[in-house]
Amino acid sequence: MEFHLKEEGMRIDLDYGQLDISSNDEYGFRPFQLMVASIAGCSASVFRKILSKQRTEIADMTITAEVERNEQEANRIERIDLHYVIKGYNLDDEKLYKNLALARKNCSMVRSVEDSIHIEETLESVELSS
Template sequence: MTHEVITTWEGNMKFHSTNPAGELYIDVAPEDGGDGEGLRPKALMLSALAGCSGLDVASLMKKMKLEVDEFFIKTVAELTEEHPKYYHTVTIEYHFKGRNLDEKKLQRAVDLSIEKYCGVMEMFRRFAKLNIETRYHHS
């Protein structure tokens, strides 16, 4: 399978990028010479990581018929000091909120995503240390 993305310069530091399912703008902050009219490239990688794993977990929660009121992923990454700057350490926190959380099954869903299904996670594993945390918030 091949994916194709077309990214076109729109002037200054702004780019328009197509995706098989939509489009987005990429730009940098004014202090970096841009106009701040788009997503930041490195942070976009973190969104891709959380989105990929989140889709896996949501699919598994559905299959396992798990009751979850709220689910979100917080991703915090540290950049290297030297150029080219890249993420060397990434912490991924899975947060589940609800009254009847089945922690064992939810952890299994997270584990399957990070160990087996999420391709973006595997890509990150090639260049960064990953710290995975699961938090349960019973209501």
């Protein structure tokens, strides 16, 4: 990965597009947003892969992230609460939670920060009619 300095932050050109990073959200994504997005995105993609392998029929998944930061320590991320809303058919909450725990164990981003950021995951299921 190669990052380039720009007037208000950094830029990286990736295969799928350009990413601007800045402490000012008028000029790019803020670093903490990218950190949270990486954790939520990794967790969700591993979770989805597990559900797919188990043939759990998911129509939609949304994740809400609440972030707690510590202003006394350079606005460090201390806690991320991820809340999943799973919409699908024949959903079993106990099975969903077991699979979410398995996803957590296999998500490289969560594992990378687990000793420094408290991550709490909750979910709710919405049963769709056929």
